[in-house]
Amino acid sequence: MTIEEYHQPSFLIKEDICRSNIRRMAEKARTSNLIFRPHFKTHQSLVVGDWFREEGVEAITVSSVKMARFFADGGWNDITIALPANILQLDEISKLASEIRLSLLFDMQDQAAFFAMNLKHEAGFFIKTDTGYNRSGVIPTDTDTINSILAEASGSNLTFKGFLTHSGHTYHANGRDEILAIHKHSGKILSNLKRKYLPGNPGIITSAGDTPSCSIAEEFEGFDEIRPGNFVFYDLMQWRLGSCSFEEIGTVVVCPVISVYPSRKEALLHGGAVHLSKESINTRDGKPVYGLVVPFSEGQWQAPEGDDYIVSLSQEHGIFRISSRWASGLKPGDLVAVIPVHSCLAADLASSCSIC
């Protein structure tokens, strides 16, 4: 690959970093006796999927029926769809259940009743549990709902697999201690539920999956399975949270410099919301930024030279604040790399990617 190939915004993956991220997480799961069921929504790629397979991964997580179909067609046959099941997708879910080992999520009696009645093939299900993120899931103390889901599923094609959570509130945590506290709290809630329901449901497990917890924690008490996804690439948000080092970030968007505006210490990149997404994080002064600009040369990106943040983003334009001495030397036609705030969304936006 030569740098001449990058004439427009290009999503670039560094294979050795990603493979190392996968290996480290797989090893952590083995050491901790955890089932490793990585979330493939981050990369949505059969090529990257193969890197996981080479580390012994057989079971995966996705976040839509469409993604489950994509990976099932790509040879993956043990898939959990980690979004509560959409009853309108019965036909596609039934077809998947007939082909692979499929697990669904329920967090309402209605979903369990519907699939118990209508699903024509065997599938597993987890009870999605809200351990504090407040996105989806049954409140752990709401045993009426838990019992009603189990009652509906009883005697149907559905097999209860256990309790599952996504502690996404770790993304908003203030440092490692708070992330570990959330992680511990979720483990306690899920293991209490498991203990309560295990007698009537032998073999059930607990499952959790956020990248900050899985990256930082060394203890996984209360969990049987982990489902992190973002860790394969990491990104600016994870680096900021302390989930990874800069050297563990595995992807950037390579962008051309179009114009420079020395008088206002800003520069224009071809690289906008359709390449990076409008996901932002706040800098210390409370202003949103959309990516960090770092040097890119000979097909490789380098460590940041300073606070060269993208400060505004429209559809195709990205404006970054020139902060470092390096950035003040940039001129039209130079290439830079942008560390995306959220690699999952940048990857989803990429119609294609390069691997280096």
Next chain:
Amino acid sequence: MTIEEYHQPSFLIKEDICRSNIRRMAEKARTSNLIFRPHFKTHQSLVVGDWFREEGVEAITVSSVKMARFFADGGWNDITIALPANILQLDEISKLASEIRLSLLFDMQDQAAFFAMNLKHEAGFFIKTDTGYNRSGVIPTDTDTINSILAEASGSNLTFKGFLTHSGHTYHANGRDEILAIHKHSGKILSNLKRKYLPGNPGIITSAGDTPSCSIAEEFEGFDEIRPGNFVFYDLMQWRLGSCSFEEIGTVVVCPVISVYPSRKEALLHGGAVHLSKESINTRDGKPVYGLVVPFSEGQWQAPEGDDYIVSLSQEHGIFRISSRWASGLKPGDLVAVIPVHSCLAADLASSCSIC
């Protein structure tokens, strides 16, 4: 079309509304003696492009070389690329210039020098002028840069077409009066520049393009051409700004309700950042929202029943606050329509769309 087709998030366009939006803007341009060169980044669709053609549109605006190639291949042969020209894309730009009437944007001497030296076919160029948005463009008082661009282009394949701005700061304006003040100010700046440079450059024009100004203004003093894009669909942001009525919004994302959480007055949609984008606007209480949920039945969306806003958005999950009586009656498997905050980004995310 039957509602049974919507089993997952689906980008839906109402043809009669969009055609009416196009007709109204084309008529306004005719009445005001303006060249109408609509921005096609909003829809990126040959089908929607044909609706423009039926209103007499022959000349268009795009925001990348890739989009220019797409529409050139689709039969459009008068295109302005409204992002300052990227010198790395010389080959693609040269090829386009050999096929169609192409105009580029320059806001630095370097770009003009490079294309004057290297472009093998004739193209027009505008001097991108910063009339206050502070995204890209030459500062209007910086006549040194303007003169240097013109000097570089002189005697080359490049023909000076005039001064162009995008007053994107209207998107952050506080009401119609402020939008009109920005519009008037931009017109004055561009017409002053035109008056100054017309003697040596006969035929040059002024061009502006934001949807809020073009929608609200009835006077276009100082402008010869308008390039609005978003108005074909409009969206929540434009409705909030006063650029359109609710009935003029031409697109939604249809989403299935997956779960409801009456205890916290929220519900879960399949519909996330990969369908709506993370573009947000703030409600009166300063909280960001990512879309407005409205009823959807018999293939048509309806007026909002209340403040049923999407309050959090992850990759595939959308959580909305149940505010109206209608929303409190929703159950899993129901379909709702989401008015996107920014239709250009939602359209870009849609791998396909339905037209009703």
